[in-house]
Amino acid sequence: MKALDDLVGILARLPGIGRKSAARIAFHVLKSDDQYVALLAERIGSLKEKVRFCSVCGSYTEDDPCEVCSSPMRDRSLVCVVEQAQDVLTIEASREYRGVYHVLGALISPLDGIGPDALRLDRLVARVRDQGVSEVVIATNPTVEGDTTALYIKKVLEGSGARVTRLATGIPVGGDLEYADKLTLARSFRGRVAL
Amino acid sequence: MPFSRIESVSFRNLADGAIQTEAPSVFVVGENGQGKSNFLDAVYTLCYGSSFRGGQDADAGRDGERSWSLRGVGPDGSSCAVAWESGIKAIKEDGKPVRDRKRLVERNPAIVFCHEDMEFARGEPERRRFFFDQTASLVSVGYIDLLRAYRRALKARNQALKDRSLDVLEVLDLQVASYGIGLRDERAAIAREFDERFAPRFESVARLGQRVGVSYRPSWRLDEGSDDVVARLAAARDRELALGTSLSGPHRDRFVFTDDSGDFSDRASTGQLRLLSLTLRIAQAEHYAGVSGRRPTLLLDDVLLELDPEKRRRFMEALPEAEQSFFTFLPGEPYRDYQRDGTIVYWTDDGRFTRT
Numbered sequence: 001m002k003a004l005d006d007l008v009g010i011l012a013r014l015p016g017i018g019r020k021s022a023a024r025i026a027f028h029v030l031k032s033d034d035q036y037v038a039l040l041a042e043r044i045g046s047l048k049e050k051v052r053f054c055s056v057c058g059s060y061t062e063d064d065p066c067e068v069c070s071s072p073m074r075d076r077s078l079v080c081v082v083e084q085a086q087d088v089l090t091i092e093a094s095r096e097y098r099g100v101y102h103v104l105g106a107l108i109s110p111l112d113g114i115g116p117d118a119l120r121l122d123r124l125v126a127r128v129r130d131q132g133v134s135e136v137v138i139a140t141n142p143t144v145e146g147d148t149t150a151l152y153i154k155k156v157l158e159g160s161g162a163r164v165t166r167l168a169t170g171i172p173v174g175g176d177l178e179y180a181d182k183l184t185l186a187r188s189f190r191g192r193v194a195l
Numbered sequence: 196m197p198f199s200r201i202e203s204v205s206f207r208n209l210a211d212g213a214i215q216t217e218a219p220s221v222f223v224v225g226e227n228g229q230g231k232s233n234f235l236d237a238v239y240t241l242c243y244g245s246s247f248r249g250g251q252d253a254d255a256g257r258d259g260e261r262s263w264s265l266r267g268v269g270p271d272g273s274s275c276a277v278a279w280e281s282g283i284k285a286i287k288e289d290g291k292p293v294r295d296r297k298r299l300v301e302r303n304p305a306i307v308f309c310h311e312d313m314e315f316a317r318g319e320p321e322r323r324r325f326f327f328d329q330t331a332s333l334v335s336v337g338y339i340d341l342l343r344a345y346r347r348a349l350k351a352r353n354q355a356l357k358d359r360s361l362d363v364l365e366v367l368d369l370q371v372a373s374y375g376i377g378l379r380d381e382r383a384a385i386a387r388e389f390d391e392r393f394a395p396r397f398e399s400v401a402r403l404g405q406r407v408g409v410s411y412r413p414s415w416r417l418d419e420g421s422d423d424v425v426a427r428l429a430a431a432r433d434r435e436l437a438l439g440t441s442l443s444g445p446h447r448d449r450f451v452f453t454d455d456s457g458d459f460s461d462r463a464s465t466g467q468l469r470l471l472s473l474t475l476r477i478a479q480a481e482h483y484a485g486v487s488g489r490r491p492t493l494l495l496d497d498v499l500l501e502l503d504p505e506k507r508r509r510f511m512e513a514l515p516e517a518e519q520s521f522f523t524f525l526p527g528e529p530y531r532d533y534q535r536d537g538t539i540v541y542w543t544d545d546g547r548f549t550r551t
Contacts (some may be wrong), residue, residue: 109351115360155362183340
């Protein structure tokens with residue numbers, strides 16, 4: 001059945017979805033009532049029209065500037081730098097961070113042909129310079145590319161007066177040592193700090 | 196012992212079925228090309244999730260079969276399995292999928308002695324670095340992490356050199372220096388520790404009357420700190436830009452076997468080099484056991500051939516305690532001299548195993 005095969009094919013392109021899962025979703029759609037299917041199609045179809053990038057921080061939003069950037073409750077002297085827009089949602093879910101964000105959109109990776117120009121760094125420098133930012137928290141992933149990007153940002157912000165910090169890595173808070181994976185433990189030992 | 200039975204289907208030239216291995220030592224005797232090394236490779240694949248003979252997983256299928264599978268069963272009924280089908284490899288432990296093959300290594304760490312080990316003794320620096328990286332990685336997941344980070348940062352730095360991205364290079368210098376110094380210091384520590392195990396062991400089998408040890412010659416001096424290395428990289432910038440590659444760092448480290456007169460490998464005979472490569476594996480197994488507190492599985496693939504009878508005897512006596520040992524022999528070798536109580540001996544012919 002071409003229509004079914006076509007749907008399975010396009011669903012299987014989604015991240016984390018193989019052909020088996022795609023087929024299960026397609027059969028579920030086939031068995032669902034018409035109203036649900038129409039709503040699902042409409043929601044998917046309108047997503048990219050409704051959600052765009054915030055012109056200030058670069059995260060996802062329906063209203064520009066985004067909720068965080070337009071909130072008077074947020075501390076604008078504190079900027080958290082993340083790689084992708086969805087990282088903002090992850091940090092926001094903690095309800096711990098009260099500053100604002102800056103989304104880079106990528107990480108520096110010479111092997112993938114991504115240089116500093118591909119990142120929204122000029123806007124970050126302008127925000128730090130013009131908006132009295134006192135601290136920039138770099139929250140890139142603890143990978144080689146994440147480290148390269150963090151060190152590069154530290155370099156371009158030298159002389160700006162802002163303190164540049166990086167998220168700590170190691171044993172998860174509340175996690176028992178016995179449940180930590182070996183790599184996390186190994187990194188925690190290498191990155192141990194004095195008390 | 197890790198394996199009381201090895202089952203194989205469509206794996207290399209081994210006949211489909213199960214081979215009983217419920218003994219501390221298993222000998223496989225046969226002419227060349229009859230499946231001895233393939234049997235050891237089956238055991239190795241069950242320990243590491245990949246072949247020790249290199250090549251692609253697809254090549255391990257018998258006569259171009261598009262799938263193969265192996266399963267090892269322990270005396271307590273526990274099992275591990277590696278299967279390959281149409282480009283996808285599946286690893287299971289007690290029937291449950293395993294995501295990272297490191298889990299297999301933790302379960303049944305194995306040390307393989309094979310002909311290719313001569314490369315460690317002959318002197319190609321890259322092969323020697325491989326050996327010591329492997330020795331460290333067997334007992335330290337942190338070392339693997341550091342090595343991967345250094346290699347990735349180095350590749351990125353070489354690309355940045357080719358792209359002439361000077362601003363990114365300044366940052367990559369810091370990263371390469373940081374990971375590289377960590378790697379250098381770990382290599383220095385393991386070389387010291389390894390030397391203490393290797394030198395007396397080599398003398399006990401080679402009887403040269405002088406100490407042959409392992410010496411680490413790092414590309415960056417041991418007293419160079421991060422700032423020194425960054426300055427060194429900056430000083431070499433023009434030359435590295437011209438060549439498009441990083442000219443110093445742990446990827447240029449050397450490990451040298453030295454005696455009273457200098458580099459031992461340069462003057463050693465083929466037999467001495469063979470003995471040196473075998474002793475490296477003995478020391479590797481002892482290092483693993485010493486650090487982890489566990490005995491490895493030993494796999495010895497036709498490695499006694501180039502040794503005279505006396506050296507063979509000494510080598511066999513020097514073999515460390517193992518969870519289980521698998522040996523291969525040609526029919527003319529005095530394998531009966533090495534049998535111990537309970538040793539299982541198989542003859543193999545065209546992949547079929549007959550127990551004697």
